[in-house]
Amino acid sequence: MIAPLDDIDRIMSVMERAFSAEFGEAWNxxxxxDALTIGNCRYGLIAPDGAEHLAEKVDTAGFFMSRAILDEEELLLFAIAPEYRRRGLGHRLLSRFLSSAKATGTARVFLEMRYGNPAAFLYAAHGFQEIGRRPSYYRTPTGDRIDAISQELIFQEYSDT
Ligand SMILES: CC(C)(COP(=O)(O)OP(=O)(O)OC[C@H]1O[C@@H](n2cnc3c(N)ncnc32)[C@H](O)[C@@H]1OP(=O)(O)O)[C@@H](O)C(=O)NCCC(=O)NCCS
Structure with a gap:
């Protein structure tokens, strides 16, 4: 999926606000x-009112990026800008991502996240389960080490929320 430059601007505007520099999770x-010029990567945006298609002057509240490999899809990035959080947009965007993955024949969705990230509550609410850990995968500027948690969702067990 090739993204128009405007959409890359939209993704970057959320990326720069959403991820704490401390953990090095944001992409440049x-x-x-580069990821969006590879055929098997895709993305989605969400507006502050939850709309999927954003009119020209509308701010971008959040985005996801993912990569499909055969019948699996990895959720690479998922973020809602800080000023739009805790009003259900994360739930809506994740539901939209999962429904579209399921509709295109994906059997399993996979992601990795930092241990302790509150996003875990969101993923759990949609049926993700922990399947593994990479000990000390993240290192903070102060030298703390944090595990990476691998999670998966098997679509046989998923129903749209
Ligand atoms: C994780 C994130 C996408 C959630 O977005 P959001 O729009 O606030 O999500 P919602 O309002 O739909 O809430 C979803 C659920 O997540 C959980 N949640 C979100 N933020 C939370 C927090 N700070 N503390 C505890 N639970 C939280 C809650 O269970 C919430 O459901 P509830 O409000 O019904 O209790 C957002 O906080 C974010 O972009 N974080 C930074 C980027 C990031 O870490 N992305 C995930 C990478 S793996």
């Missing part, structure tokens, strides 16, 4: 652009 513009 080049990484996003």
């Amino acid at each position: 513009r080049r990484q996003v652009g």
Whole structure:
């Protein structure tokens, strides 16, 4: 999926606000652009009112990026800008991502996240389950080490919320 430059701007505007620099989770513009020129990566946006298609002047509240490999899809990035959080947009965007993955024949969705990220509550609410850990995968500037948690969702067990 090739993204128009405007959409890369939209993704970057959320990326720069949503991820704490402490954990090094944000991607730069080049990484996003490169990923979205590869055929098996896709993305989705969400407006502050939950709309999927954003009119020109509308702010971007959040985005996801994912990569499909055979009948599996990895959720690479998922974020809602801080000022739009805790009003259900994360739930809506994740439901939209999962429904579209299921509709295109994906059997399993996979992701990795930092241990302790409150996103775990969101993923659990949609049926993700922990399947593994990479000990000390993240390192903070102060030298703390944090595990990466691998999670999966098997679509046989998923119903749209
Ligand atoms: C995780 C994130 C996408 C949630 O977005 P959101 O729009 O606030 O999500 P919602 O309002 O739909 O809430 C979803 C659920 O997540 C959980 N949640 C979200 N933020 C939380 C927090 N700070 N503390 C505890 N639970 C939280 C809650 O269970 C919430 O459901 P509830 O409000 O019904 O209790 C957002 O906080 C974010 O972008 N974080 C930074 C980027 C990131 O870490 N992304 C995930 C990478 S793996």
